[in-house]
Amino acid sequence: MTVGNALLQGTKLLEEAGIAAPRLTCEVLLLHAARGAERSWLYAHSGDELTEIAWLHFGRYLHERLQGAPTQYITGRQEFYSREFRVTRDVxxxxxxxxxxxxxxxxxxxxxxxxxxxxxxxxxxxxxxxxxxxxxxxxxxxxxxxxxxxxxxxxxxxxxxxxxxxxxxxxxxxxxxxxxxxxxxxxxxxxxxxxxxxxxxxxxxxxxxxxxxxxxxxxxxxxxxxxxxxxxxxxxxxxxxxxxxxxxxxxxxxxxxxxxxxxxxxxxxxxxxxxx
Ligand SMILES: C[S@@+](CC[C@H](N)C(=O)[O-])C[C@H]1O[C@@H](n2cnc3c(N)ncnc32)[C@H](O)[C@@H]1O
Missing domain, CATH: 3.40.50.150 (Vaccinia Virus protein VP39)
Structure with missing residues (x-):
């Protein structure tokens, strides 16, 4: 599975489930799974094969989001006043x-x-x-x-x-x-x-x-x-x-x-x- 195809398929799944901002959500989850830093990475590496471990993580994150978990609890991060805060389900x-x-x-x-x-x-x-x-x-x-x-x-x-x-x-x-x-x-x-x-x-x-x-x-x-x-x-x-x-x-x-x-x-x- 290439990065580009993972993006297309993940976005489709999120869209069909009525998740808000499906493309952006998919990008964030895929970046988190691939431990990539910038969104531009997804496009620079669109034809690359995802590693098996990244693919497994991505599948799990998609599943969690489809079940209703907020993206921020999956990635453990939320920006506030231009700084990145760690978030867990305790906050x-x-x-x-x-x-x-x-x-x-x-x-x-x-x-x-x-x-x-x-x-x-x-x-x-x-x-x-x-x-x-x-x-x-x-x-x-x-x-x-x-x-x-x-x-x-x-x-x-x-x-x-x-x-x-x-x-x-x-x-x-x-x-x-x-x-x-x-x-x-x-x-x-x-x-x-x-x-x-x-x-x-x-x-x-x-x-x-x-x-x-x-x-x-x-x-x-x-x-x-x-x-x-x-x-x-x-x-x-x-x-x-x-x-x-x-x-x-x-x-x-x-x-x-x-x-x-x-x-x-x-x-x-x-x-x-x-x-x-
Ligand atoms: C709406 S959240 C706000 C969290 C954070 N200040 C923010 O704005 O993102 C309310 C917070 O108040 C805390 N809280 C609720 N009842 C409280 C109480 N009686 N005494 C102290 N903290 C309380 C909760 O644990 C929670 O962290």
């Missing part, structure tokens, strides 16, 4: 829209500050903020397995981040942060059945669901943030598709300078506010 796959959380945090002024990323997952936000701004970054997660992945990403990317295990802000009894960032679990449990199988059956439920209505983690985070932030400190939080009204209503008189940023699809994606 949420970082989403492009979460880059708006990083941008908002930088815009409110992170440089030289003490920053906490609550619910760090793969460490995407924490590692990026550390590398982009040099801030003193702390990151927490309730999942020890997620923290292990985050630590690995921090080491691999050379980011000095302090990781702490625990429930939201509870591990910080005497803290005084300048900024809290968070992409908390916010999908309502009642929406579970309607989720894409790639999300529902593969991503960690602790990273997805924010209680029955999706607001449980927001409520606890925003209440406790007043204890952990210094006066005048900022909170920057990612919003779910329909979270804006509920989260805004939770921000009582203790908060001011409330701002909302939209993502590229025009959806309210990030809310930021400053503690009085």
């Amino acid at each position: 949420l796959i970082p989403r492009p829209e979460t880059e708006h959380v990083v941008e908002t945090a930088i815009a409110v002024g992170v440089r030289g500050q003490r920053v906490l990323d609550a619910g760090t997952g793969s460490g995407a936000i924490a590692v990026t903020l550390r590398l982009e701004t040099g801030a003193d970054v702390w990151a927490s997660d309730i999942s020890l397995k997620a923290l292990a992945v985050a630590r690995e990403n921090a080491v691999r990317l050379g980011a000095a981040v302090n990781f702490v295990a625990g429930d939201l802000l509870a591990p910080f009894p005497n803290a005084s942060f300048d900024l809290i960032v968070s992409n908390p679990p916010y999908i309502p449990l009642k929406d579970r059945e309607g989720l894409q199988r790639e999300v529902r059956d593969y991503e960690p439920h602790v990273a997805l669901f924010g209680g029955r209505d999706g607001f449980e983690t927001y409520a606890r985070l925003l209440t406790d943030a007043r204890r952990v932030l210094r006066p005048g400190g900022w909170i920057v939080v990612e919003l779910g598709y329909s979270s804006l009204a509920g989260v805004r209503a939770m921000l009582g008189p203790a908060w001011h300078d409330i701002r909302v940023n939209e993502d590229l699809a025009g959806i309210a994606r990030v809310i930021s506010a400053r503690l009085l």
Whole structure:
């Protein structure tokens, strides 16, 4: 089987199964199987025979994708803010829209500050903020397995981040942060059945669901943030598709300078506010 034929056949299988972006998915899986570096390799070597081991790996990856596994869990990689993060099934796959959380945090002024990323997952936000701004970054997660992945990403990317295990802000009894960032679990449990199988059956439920209505983690985070932030400190939080009204209503008189940023699809994606 040549590289070119493997691409054609794999793309056809993915297309027939209704997988999104079948050609691109096939290219990524074939490159991963052949341990190739660049997409151009596929075209420069289109007439080459695949090695037996590459062919076996490719078949397995195609099978996994056809079963519903996200491509990123098969390759173990996802790009975020132009850096490559390692991902396993223990962490949420970082989403492009979460880059708006990083941008908002930088815009409110992170440089030289003490920053906490609550619910760090793969460490995407924490590692990026550390590398982009040099801030003193702390990151927490309730999942020890997620923290292990985050630590690995921090080491691999050379980011000095302090990781702490625990429930939201509870591990910080005497803290005084300048900024809290968070992409908390916010999908309502009642929406579970309607989720894409790639999300529902593969991503960690602790990273997805924010209680029955999706607001449980927001409520606890925003209440406790007043204890952990210094006066005048900022909170920057990612919003779910329909979270804006509920989260805004939770921000009582203790908060001011409330701002909302939209993502590229025009959806309210990030809310930021400053503690009085
Ligand atoms: C939506 S994911 C976000 C992961 C990462 N920050 C990102 O944006 O890709 C939410 C994360 O919060 C963590 N989490 C959920 N409940 C938590 C809690 N009570 N305390 C601390 N972390 C929690 C999950 O383990 C998960 O890693």
